[in-house]
Amino acid sequence: MNAHRDCDKCTGKAVAWMYGGEIYRITARKDRYGEVHDFICNTCRFEKKNTADWVIEGPREIDRHSVISQNHYDGASTTVR
Numbered sequence: 311m312n313a314h315r316d317c318d319k320c321t322g323k324a325v326a327w328m329y330g331g332e333i334y335r336i337t338a339r340k341d342r343y344g345e346v347h348d349f350i351c352n353t354c355r356f357e358k359k360n361t362a363d364w365v366i367e368g369p370r371e372i373d374r375h376s377v378i379s380q381n382h383y384d385g386a387s388t389t390v391r
């Protein structure tokens with residue numbers, strides 16, 4: 311899932327790996343080439359594992375819609391069609 315939070319150290323944009331309604335892993339977002347898009351700080355990565363810490367945006371679409379990863383992906387929630 312794409313997720314974000316307010317953070318003063320990084321963009322706060324990350325991927326929340328969820329299982330059974332709980333976050334078990336937070337990683338930086340990567341595009342389809344495996345390049346990290348938005349770096350996240352250690353606080354976000356390691357200390358924020360509560361669903362309450364994050365705003366869950368929804369399932370990642372970036373892998374299927376290459377347009378998003380080209381240029382104009384600015385972190386706004388993308389509409390799932």
Ligand SMILES: [Zn+2]
Pocket residue numbers: 317318319320321322350351352353354355
């Ligand atoms: Zn952060």
